[in-house]
Amino acid sequence: MKITEDSPSALTALDRPNSYIGRSVPRPNMARLMQGRAQFVSDVTLPRMAHAAFVRSPHAHAKIKSIDSSAAKQAPGVVAVVTGAELSKVITPWVGVLTHLKGLKSAPQHAIAVDRACWAGEAVCAVVARSRAEAEDACELVQIEYEELIAVTDAETALDAKTLVIHPELGDNLTFERVHTAGNPEQGFKAADAVVETTFVFGRHTGVTNEPRAIVADWNAGDQRMTVYQGTQAPHMMQNLFAKHLGLQEHQVRVLTKDVGGSFGIKVHTYADEMAIVALSKLLKRPVKFVADRIESFVTDIHARDHRVKARIGVKNDGTITAWEIDDLTGIGPYSVYPRTSGIEANQVVNLTGGPYTCPNYKARARVVFLNKNVMCQYRAVGHPIATAVTEGLVELAAAKIGMDPLELRRRNLIADDAHPSQGPSGIKFEALSHHAALAHLDSMMNYAGLRAEQAALRQKGIYRGIGFASFVEVTNPSAAFYGVGGAKISAQDGATVRLDATGAVFCHIGVTEQGQGAEAVTAQCVASAFGVPIERVRVIMGDTDNTPYGGGTWASRAAGIGGEAAWQAGKALRQNVVAIAGSILQAKPDTLDIRNGVVVDRDTGKERIGLDEVARIAYFRPDTLPTGVQAELVATRHYVPRAWAFSFTNGIQASYLEVDTDSGFVKLLNHWCVEDCGTVINPQLVDEQIRGGVVQGLGAALFEQCVYDDRGQLLNGNMADYLVPMAMEMPDIECAHVVTPTADSELGAKGAGEAGTAGAPGCVMNAINDALRPLGAAALTDMPFTPGKILRALGKV
Amino acid sequence: MSEHRCDIKLTVNGETISETVEARTTLVDFLREALSLTGSHVGCEHGVCGACTVRVDGVIVRGCLMLAAQCDGAKVETIEGVSDAGEIADLQAAFERRNALQCGFCTPGMLLTAQELLRGGGVPSRDKIREQISGNYCRCTGYQAIVDAIEAVAQERAEAKR
Ligand code: FES
Ligand code: FES
Numbered sequence: 001m002k003i004t005e006d007s008p009s010a011l012t013a014l015d016r017p018n019s020y021i022g023r024s025v026p027r028p029n030m031a032r033l034m035q036g037r038a039q040f041v042s043d044v045t046l047p048r049m050a051h052a053a054f055v056r057s058p059h060a061h062a063k064i065k066s067i068d069s070s071a072a073k074q075a076p077g078v079v080a081v082v083t084g085a086e087l088s089k090v091i092t093p094w095v096g097v098l099t100h101l102k103g104l105k106s107a108p109q110h111a112i113a114v115d116r117a118c119w120a121g122e123a124v125c126a127v128v129a130r131s132r133a134e135a136e137d138a139c140e141l142v143q144i145e146y147e148e149l150i151a152v153t154d155a156e157t158a159l160d161a162k163t164l165v166i167h168p169e170l171g172d173n174l175t176f177e178r179v180h181t182a183g184n185p186e187q188g189f190k191a192a193d194a195v196v197e198t199t200f201v202f203g204r205h206t207g208v209t210n211e212p213r214a215i216v217a218d219w220n221a222g223d224q225r226m227t228v229y230q231g232t233q234a235p236h237m238m239q240n241l242f243a244k245h246l247g248l249q250e251h252q253v254r255v256l257t258k259d260v261g262g263s264f265g266i267k268v269h270t271y272a273d274e275m276a277i278v279a280l281s282k283l284l285k286r287p288v289k290f291v292a293d294r295i296e297s298f299v300t301d302i303h304a305r306d307h308r309v310k311a312r313i314g315v316k317n318d319g320t321i322t323a324w325e326i327d328d329l330t331g332i333g334p335y336s337v338y339p340r341t342s343g344i345e346a347n348q349v350v351n352l353t354g355g356p357y358t359c360p361n362y363k364a365r366a367r368v369v370f371l372n373k374n375v376m377c378q379y380r381a382v383g384h385p386i387a388t389a390v391t392e393g394l395v396e397l398a399a400a401k402i403g404m405d406p407l408e409l410r411r412r413n414l415i416a417d418d419a420h421p422s423q424g425p426s427g428i429k430f431e432a433l434s435h436h437a438a439l440a441h442l443d444s445m446m447n448y449a450g451l452r453a454e455q456a457a458l459r460q461k462g463i464y465r466g467i468g469f470a471s472f473v474e475v476t477n478p479s480a481a482f483y484g485v486g487g488a489k490i491s492a493q494d495g496a497t498v499r500l501d502a503t504g505a506v507f508c509h510i511g512v513t514e515q516g517q518g519a520e521a522v523t524a525q526c527v528a529s530a531f532g533v534p535i536e537r538v539r540v541i542m543g544d545t546d547n548t549p550y551g552g553g554t555w556a557s558r559a560a561g562i563g564g565e566a567a568w569q570a571g572k573a574l575r576q577n578v579v580a581i582a583g584s585i586l587q588a589k590p591d592t593l594d595i596r597n598g599v600v601v602d603r604d605t606g607k608e609r610i611g612l613d614e615v616a617r618i619a620y621f622r623p624d625t626l627p628t629g630v631q632a633e634l635v636a637t638r639h640y641v642p643r644a645w646a647f648s649f650t651n652g653i654q655a656s657y658l659e660v661d662t663d664s665g666f667v668k669l670l671n672h673w674c675v676e677d678c679g680t681v682i683n684p685q686l687v688d689e690q691i692r693g694g695v696v697q698g699l700g701a702a703l704f705e706q707c708v709y710d711d712r713g714q715l716l717n718g719n720m721a722d723y724l725v726p727m728a729m730e731m732p733d734i735e736c737a738h739v740v741t742p743t744a745d746s747e748l749g750a751k752g753a754g755e756a757g758t759a760g761a762p763g764c765v766m767n768a769i770n771d772a773l774r775p776l777g778a779a780a781l782t783d784m785p786f787t788p789g790k791i792l793r794a795l796g797k798v
Numbered sequence: 799m800s801e802h803r804c805d806i807k808l809t810v811n812g813e814t815i816s817e818t819v820e821a822r823t824t825l826v827d828f829l830r831e832a833l834s835l836t837g838s839h840v841g842c843e844h845g846v847c848g849a850c851t852v853r854v855d856g857v858i859v860r861g862c863l864m865l866a867a868q869c870d871g872a873k874v875e876t877i878e879g880v881s882d883a884g885e886i887a888d889l890q891a892a893f894e895r896r897n898a899l900q901c902g903f904c905t906p907g908m909l910l911t912a913q914e915l916l917r918g919g920g921v922p923s924r925d926k927i928r929e930q931i932s933g934n935y936c937r938c939t940g941y942q943a944i945v946d947a948i949e950a951v952a953q954e955r956a957e958a959k960r
Binding site: 036037131211264291293515517719 | 899
């Protein structure tokens, strides 16, 4: 284990000469993005392409009594007007369940609503026209008669006997329930000197990717093939689903993902309107494009969080935590989202609560209920921000109650760094974590003692600053335990194919995808290092189901840890193949040779023997000069899936320093720190930027972001003027550092880093706000987002 | 719909363009759809995100809040033109070095917005830089890397002037 700062670490044991592992090399794809020459799906145009727009239900719950599209069909430019019933002949409905989430249930969902709309924003009719503007014009002419039904919008009463059951065939509005007890919570609470009990509330929010969801589907009736340009995180998963629901073979579907304008989990799900687009293309035998506009994004992009967690912690006067208890309730939409389901986030809350700590006494219940609101599903850091804020909120409230420093209480309860392998109270298994090393590093990095002194001095002047912390664990590098075992065709493994071209450069085709996080750079670093070429000679091909090995794509912080390992192994395999051919050209034993910097060298002396360009020239153009029976194999493929551990947990701790204006209720973020351990750091700058971006998304959740619904199920702030996102002025600079505990599951030892920032930031800010306001006697704030109004109410000022 | 169409003549990245546009067509839609200049992006269509930022007569505007018809006689510059002219090559290099973009969707707008501040000369404070880009939404980076890159270029340019 070692601590690394922002700057590149010293080279690790993985290092070969000219290794790029641990170096902040720039990403290869940036120039086109900066020059306006990227190709986002919203930029794609094809010959004969038509544009779709949807008529969406204005009601949260309504029977569709009739649809009159005659006027719309006559409107200028209109190609077709298609209802849900008509489209259901082309594409079959789906049900979002997983068998390993026992009892999880949902109802069939159609691409376009048939007979009934179940949330305000659900597509009820599609219009396809020559231009989007004409399609939208014609949407206005579609006459739909609705009969409004009672909308179920309150999770707290969704299970009451007198509440309408949204899908009567399911019997009730309960999507999923999990109950878990470990150790002896009852005894734990009895043994406590103090018990803290409170309710945490997490606002419903959404991803607001800068590029909205976009898709172009092109059914070529001549080829009998469907080509789909889609901004997705999981092309092979989508290939499977498009084929399955259109009644095609998988090889008849090609999914192409070029540049994607932000994903964060928003673009890893099946969206009804995108399924409608592939079906419309099949129906109309021409390309059809759909780009959600921002207003549509707010009512159709998955929402997330929206949890109410009643929670308790028991603690002794010496700081020992004796028991945890949580009761989580979350209201999703009318359907569990396909195929990853809407039960995963609550399940994660149960899995992760109390995760960093030794206390084994734990009682948990989580319930997921259907509501007539937009669908909810996995968004960056799934469940982590909730479990972390609950755990860390309880820890700091308990520390305050027994009068102990919050870092000291953590020191006394965090799992020891030398106690691994270990497990959390829910039974999640940890290979190796470094909570104490991370905490110690944070303590000195932020100058904790100095800040406390400053805080005390400023309080005398009526300035209220707060310091808050959040220790956390993060699920990364998921094995098949996440989805595969539950029956979803979502690949846990990924493959990489590397190929030497005729000039000695290398292509790498890989199943993981680029969403801006830097997967392309990391893949190139792994291949260049393992094979032995300058990184400029590696070209990475991603996001094309016709041309990459089958893989899971990018989610759950898996691209670097899983894709990177596949690339590393493939690079090594190709090196062996090439060295074998070089050996027969040079009449040397292959194991005396190596490849460094694009040249075959003597392994021991480093003496240059033959360039890769020359090896390639001979192998491709003059194989006749090779000894008889020698066949050059200049392509190598390797796959990787984590096997020893279901997940590769990372850990870390964040701190927030902020000031609350007690007159206005505004919070000013002054500083933020994060020390985390994602194992081997392949590219320090990319890891840090993942952390920073993730922290800022978490800060949005803590302070600004919330989809506000009224009790009739209408979203009241579904636009970017009213739904607040973090902008540059309000955000602090963020300091990052790393402890490095590689996973032994892979040679590279890299774990994921994409979600740690988002996991810890909200709880950390909550704790800092409460720390600031504690001397004023304010009741603890536990209801996110912490708006000025809530802060003033807690201070009794309004 | 002929009464809703207008003829416009303008220059875009130095090229003279004469087109007939629907009155309701926004500048950014015109650039993207009629001229295939897809470097200007559409993030919100209501003036909040800044992804559609372009220059009209030397001043940055939101391409989604301006109509193409209002640009008759104007000089329009987009990220493609400004890049090719080499005007922001140093800024682009700094963005690359500092990884000041992830998905890159906000980047064209961010670069043009930053260049407007940098053209004013001097080395602005980090707060001033944050204020300048406060109307440009970036979901990926958390902004710090962008501020760092802009600050570095301001310093380089000030250095070079000395
Ligand atoms: S698209 Fe113009 S400001 Fe968002
Ligand atoms: S880099 Fe993705 S929005 Fe800024």
